[in-house]
Amino acid sequence: MDIDLWSPRLVAGFSAGEDSEFPPSRDAMLARLCRAKRLGAGILATPTGHASQVLLKQAGLEGQMEEINAALTQLTRQAAGSDGLVAGTLAPAGLELEPFGETSFTELMAVYRSQGSCLAKAGADCFLVETSSALQYARCAVLALRKLKLPILASVRLERDGELQHGGSALNALTVLQALGVSAFGLRGEYDREELEEMVAQLAQMARVPLMVQPAKYRMEGEDLCPLTQGELEAHCHRLLELGATLLYCATGGERLAVPAGAVKEYGETGSQHHPAQSDPDQVVLADAWEIYDMDYDRLELGPPLPCTADMSEVLMQQQLGGFDVVRIEINSPEDAQDFAQNEYMAHLPVCFLSHDEISLKLALMLYNGIALVDSQSSLPRKTLEKIAAKYGAIVY
16 A cells, blocks of 8 residues: 655654553543544554553453454544544564563564554554664564555654664664665654754655654753743744654644644645655665664675574674674574574674575574675575565665
8 A cells, every 4th residue: 555655744643651541431532533633633543552462461351452453443543534544553562572581573573463464454554663662673563564565654762862772873773674664764752852853854864764753842951851832842843844854743632733733734735845865876874773884885894704603792703803894694594593683782793694595594684683785695596685685674795
């Protein structure tokens, strides 16, 4: 399904903590969604952030996932009407991924896909992956949902220092997620107006997908954050759109939802529209879970192939100290892919995978939380390598 997300739109959804009573009643949810629609929201997000199989089980509602997601999607559709879009919301599932937690990447993918299937079946027009605290969680959701063939709006939550909770910048997350084919990239968090505007201007230089931004609530006065006045919020929303944001995200319960709605409408009427940033063919942009690496394609120095073991700390450190630009990892089996995934956080350089096995290479790229190179010296046919690489946002080198 094609949706034009380059035209300015207001996205309205439910935020945790905005209700004194949770969950709100059906009538309260419908009233709030209808109000957001009247004010001009072009996309309404379903109140399904807590409706994954994991969270419903914790609430004693195991076995009701399809019913609950269907009911809340239909409720949102009722408010959106025939001319509005419904985004099926998927929030963090509260599970911690390996190697620091007990949940495997594929197990978490299954959680996202099962809920996404319910939302798609109920008639959602697109997916909204809400406020991931680490890049690997957003990647996991995107990879799980892609098979459902609906556009994906993926957002991350930033801390006050501008980083994700588990490390990595917004620019890093944008670079990786747009390589995976998301339809829009979003930012949420508690930051001040100037910080957010600066961040959006930076992201717009690299964005090949529309940017979805939650307007700031505050301005800095000395060392204190002070709430924006209505006039300041209006000017701030206009500035975000001018800098490159296309979608403004606001909570349906917000008292000043009308301000960003008005800014979106006014900006859209001018005919202004942002377009994707252009990539430089002479540069290659790689990434891991925390950093991006902008490199000269013709001058990369790859390290010698490293075999995978359960503990790769020493060999990864040696390649880092050896002056190489890229760590080259030899993947000969699915076990190799799993072993490197457990050691990935110690590779403080971009990664190139050398593999002679298609299944193992696919698994290594799926588990790698960044943008990798694929070594053209792999014995698989070039077309096969390019097809696999494209699926995971990698680059054949």
